[in-house]
Amino acid sequence: MLSKTHLTVGVAAALAVSPGRTAGGLFAAVIGGALGGVLCDVECKDLPGRNDAFTGRIGAGALTVLLLTADSIMKAGLWTSIRTQPLSSVIVGALIVILAASLGHISTHRTFTHSLLYVALLGLGGGLISPFLTVPILVGGVSHLALDTLNKKPVPWLYPLLKKGFCLRLCRADKAANAAFFWLGLIASAALLAWKLKANIIP
Ligand SMILES: [Zn+2]
Incomplete structure (x- = not known):
């Protein structure tokens, strides 16, 4: 896709x-879900005239900056969870994410x-930065x-143990199914966010 x-x-x-019992927890879910979803294509380079990979990375980056800023202003908890981690943990976590993504890129x-393995490394690194980020990533x-x-x-889920992956060959990455999943994801995200905000946070 x-x-x-x-x-x-x-x-x-x-x-x-x-x-999603706190706004900070919901912010972490959005940031972690976006980064986990996009960073698995960190090796993709856009062909001339196409900017799909670039758009996804800008979208995930913008969401991260926007929600971290909102969290900081609202004191919603995500920044606090990062600040209360030992500095060494945050540094090691950031290094793991950067190293995994750099290896992925090449x-x-x-x-x-x-x-x-790659997803676990991202989750481990993110979790060392803030425990709120582990599961979403x-x-x-x-x-x-x-x-x-x-x-x-094919997707090699168990790489490098099993380098040969598998796929279901049900659809193409850039056709109708891609558009359907995009809108499904967008509508589900908005609905889940509204429901969890109303159920757990808004009095
Ligand atoms: Zn992919």
């Missing part, structure tokens, strides 16, 4: 499993970045692998 689709579906999946398409990453498994190019 394309980058924007992985972003909306990653966010929806993370919101679905998030208990890897062959749909190898290391489309494995549970893992869920966002797994949603990416699951969506790509519907396509016609």
